[in-house]
Amino acid sequence: xxxxxxxxxxxxxxxxxxxxxxxxxxxxxxxxxxxxxxxxxxxxxxxxxxxxxxxxxxxxxxxxxxxxxxxxxxxxxxxxxxxxxxxxxxxxxxxxxxxxxxxxxxxxxxxxxxxxxxxxxxxxxxxxxxxxxxxxxxxxxxxxxxxxxxxxxxxxxxxxxxxxxxxxxxxxxxxxxxxxxxxxxxxxxxxx
Amino acid sequence: xxxxxxxxxxxxxxxxxxxxxxxxxxxxxxxxxxxxxxxxxxxxxxxxxxxxxxxxxxxxxxxxxxxxxxxxxxxxxxxxxxxxxxxxxxxxxxxxxxxxxxxxxxxxxxxxxxxxxxxxxxxxxxxxxxxxxxxxxxxxxxxxxxxxxxxxxxxxxxxxxxxxxxxxxxxxxxxxxxxxxxxxxxxxxxxxxxxxxxxxxxxxxxxxxxxxxxxxxxxxxxxxxxxxxxxxxxxxxxxxxxxxxxxxxxxxxxxxxxxxxxxxxxxxxxxxxxxxxxxxxxxxxxxxxxxxxxxxxxxxxxxxxxxxxxxxxxxxxxxxxxxxxxxxxxxxxxxxxxxxxxxxxxxxxxxxxxxxxxxxxxxxxxxxxxxxxxxxxxxxxxxxxxxxxxxxxxxxxxxxxxxxxxxxxxxxxxxxxxxx
Numbered sequence: 001x002x003x004x005x006x007x008x009x010x011x012x013x014x015x016x017x018x019x020x021x022x023x024x025x026x027x028x029x030x031x032x033x034x035x036x037x038x039x040x041x042x043x044x045x046x047x048x049x050x051x052x053x054x055x056x057x058x059x060x061x062x063x064x065x066x067x068x069x070x071x072x073x074x075x076x077x078x079x080x081x082x083x084x085x086x087x088x089x090x091x092x093x094x095x096x097x098x099x100x101x102x103x104x105x106x107x108x109x110x111x112x113x114x115x116x117x118x119x120x121x122x123x124x125x126x127x128x129x130x131x132x133x134x135x136x137x138x139x140x141x142x143x144x145x146x147x148x149x150x151x152x153x154x155x156x157x158x159x160x161x162x163x164x165x166x167x168x169x170x171x172x173x174x175x176x177x178x179x180x181x182x183x184x185x186x187x188x189x190x191x192x
Numbered sequence: 193x194x195x196x197x198x199x200x201x202x203x204x205x206x207x208x209x210x211x212x213x214x215x216x217x218x219x220x221x222x223x224x225x226x227x228x229x230x231x232x233x234x235x236x237x238x239x240x241x242x243x244x245x246x247x248x249x250x251x252x253x254x255x256x257x258x259x260x261x262x263x264x265x266x267x268x269x270x271x272x273x274x275x276x277x278x279x280x281x282x283x284x285x286x287x288x289x290x291x292x293x294x295x296x297x298x299x300x301x302x303x304x305x306x307x308x309x310x311x312x313x314x315x316x317x318x319x320x321x322x323x324x325x326x327x328x329x330x331x332x333x334x335x336x337x338x339x340x341x342x343x344x345x346x347x348x349x350x351x352x353x354x355x356x357x358x359x360x361x362x363x364x365x366x367x368x369x370x371x372x373x374x375x376x377x378x379x380x381x382x383x384x385x386x387x388x389x390x391x392x393x394x395x396x397x398x399x400x401x402x403x404x405x406x407x408x409x410x411x412x413x414x415x416x417x418x419x420x421x422x423x424x425x426x427x428x429x430x431x432x433x434x435x436x437x438x439x440x441x442x443x444x445x446x447x448x449x450x451x452x453x454x455x456x457x458x459x460x461x462x463x464x465x466x467x468x469x470x471x472x473x474x475x476x477x478x479x480x481x482x483x484x485x486x487x488x489x490x491x492x493x494x495x496x497x498x499x500x501x502x503x504x505x506x507x508x509x510x511x512x513x514x515x516x517x518x519x520x521x522x523x524x525x526x527x528x529x530x531x532x533x534x535x536x537x538x539x540x541x542x543x544x545x546x547x548x549x550x551x552x553x554x555x556x557x558x559x560x561x562x563x564x565x566x567x568x569x570x571x572x573x574x575x576x577x578x579x580x581x582x583x584x585x586x587x588x589x590x591x592x593x594x595x596x597x598x599x600x601x602x603x604x605x606x607x608x609x610x611x612x
Contacts, residue, residue, distance in 0.1 A: 041576045143313045144226065146583040147463050153456035154233040154446065160456050183237070186318030 131169030221308035248329025280418030293339025300360030392513030405506030465553020546596035
């Protein structure tokens with residue numbers, strides 16, 4: 001339903017290439033639309049831009065300047081990205097043609113956001129278990145997501161069946177998965 | 193251009209190829225990276241690199257020694273030049289050697305693994321370990337072949353483009369625990385092949401396509417970078433013993449120390465087959481060369497399965513034949529020769545189950561590509577499309593191997609069936 005709503009709202013904006021709604025703090029894709037012929041992975045983008053919003057929130061809080069209506073604008077080589085909080089559980093990411101005037105973008109985006117915001121569900125935040133969080137993290141960011149759990153299984157020696165029920169993982173297993181995730185992604189630390 | 197085409201021998205009717213007597217196949221960078229990644233997942237980066245380097249050293253050592261014997265290269269400089277030339281011709285990249293024996297060093301430009309890794313993953317993952325075990329193995333082989341004392345060396349990659357270095361630098365050190373095994377090559381493999389190969393549906397059509405592909409591939413060699421940029425992928429002419437020995441040692445290792453996760457390791461080795469068929473076979477089917485040889489794919493499922501079978505033969509994977517095909521429901525491939533089985537049998541003897549992981553994964557991917565890709569729309573074979581086709585348990589097909597050369601049967605039979 002939300003996908004259809006976004007498509008209707010976005011179709012009137014010829015400079016809009018894509019529109020994502022991302023859940024926070026998990027950075028999972030909730031709904032998306034992209035103009036036909038646009039080639040990008042909505043799931044990948046939602047993870048990265050969701051992380052950016054989270055970092056932005058923390059940075060603004062650190063300098064005492066956070067507000068719930070903050071907006072991030074990124075001027076890429078051929079795309080202009082606008083990130084905007086919708087409510088405490090959802091953010092949106094809009095991708096425009098690079099040459100689109102910023103003033104018009106803000107104006108149009110405001111209209112789309114109002115329609116989307118009105119249709120968002122009311123959520124109760126669910127606290128994920130440590131196991132579920134780390135498994136979600138690696139499935140989202142691993143370079144070969146189709147093989148992520150198999151790779152974790154071979155690295156940690158935790159059977160696949162256990163990885164598929166992550167809430168039951170022990171603290172020791174979660175630590176092993178975090179270590180494997182760091183090796184797979186080349187990270188020194190992961191923040192879950 | 194392939195300077196070494198005259199030394200490349202295709203064994204008819206089995207569609208296995210040998211370069212100077214060493215078994216070889218064509219694989220693309222997607223497969224190569226996924227394969228090496230799996231070895232490292234099982235063994236860890238350090239032990240994984242060590243195994244891959246040692247196997248590459250032994251394989252390429254035999255190749256260069258055989259080529260040197262055939263071409264009359266005896267001086268260290270001649271051997272180093274020969275090694276550099278064949279490495280680049282195989283699409284493995286440019287590797288410039290200095291010194292001999294223990295003082296051998298190599299500088300790599302556009303080495304296949306490091307370059308391809310940076311291109312595919314560099315924007316998403318920070319690599320902290322070098323990629324070029326194969327080039328390091330070749331460097332160690334050159335050190336042995338050019339040194340005065342005929343001792344074994346280890347190749348160590350000190351810097352690698354996949355770790356954002358400007359070039360790859362490789363040195364050698366004396367091997368403190370040499371365990372050089374005899375490489376499984378033509379003398380061990382050829383006696384295992386039956387006089388006749390199994391045949392299947394559309395044999396004449398498939399054979400004609402395979403012959404055309406073979407002619408095309410004989411002319412393919414590395415460009416000025418030492419890379420083979422063809423069909424939208426980076427192709428290597430690679431020594432199949434490298435894949436076999438590293439995969440089989442990895443799976444046996446995990447079976448020995450942690451049997452409960454051996455299945456995950458085997459699944460990754462099958463997944464490599466999906467990766468290969470999607471990227472290499474798929475891009476060949478969409479290539480201008482295929483259009484010239486066969487015509488544009490119309491999307492008829494049997495046409496795709498037939499084409500994929502011909503490609504498998506053309507790439508030197510063995511004489512795969514279609515025994516049955518009910519589109520979307522059941523596909524049975526048979527072969528009396530594939531590049532995996534002879535290696536397993538020679539190394540470990542008959543087993544209780546099939547060890548032809550690549551063929552199992554590839555057969556399932558034949559079914560997926562024939563049923564779920566709209567070929568007439570000429571789709572882009574992107575990672576996102578791959579994920580859409582192959583991710584998770586939603587494949588809808590299962591693969592089994594009721595008969596297998598590695599189980600001592602006279603042929604291998606891979607069955608793909610619909611599960612829902």
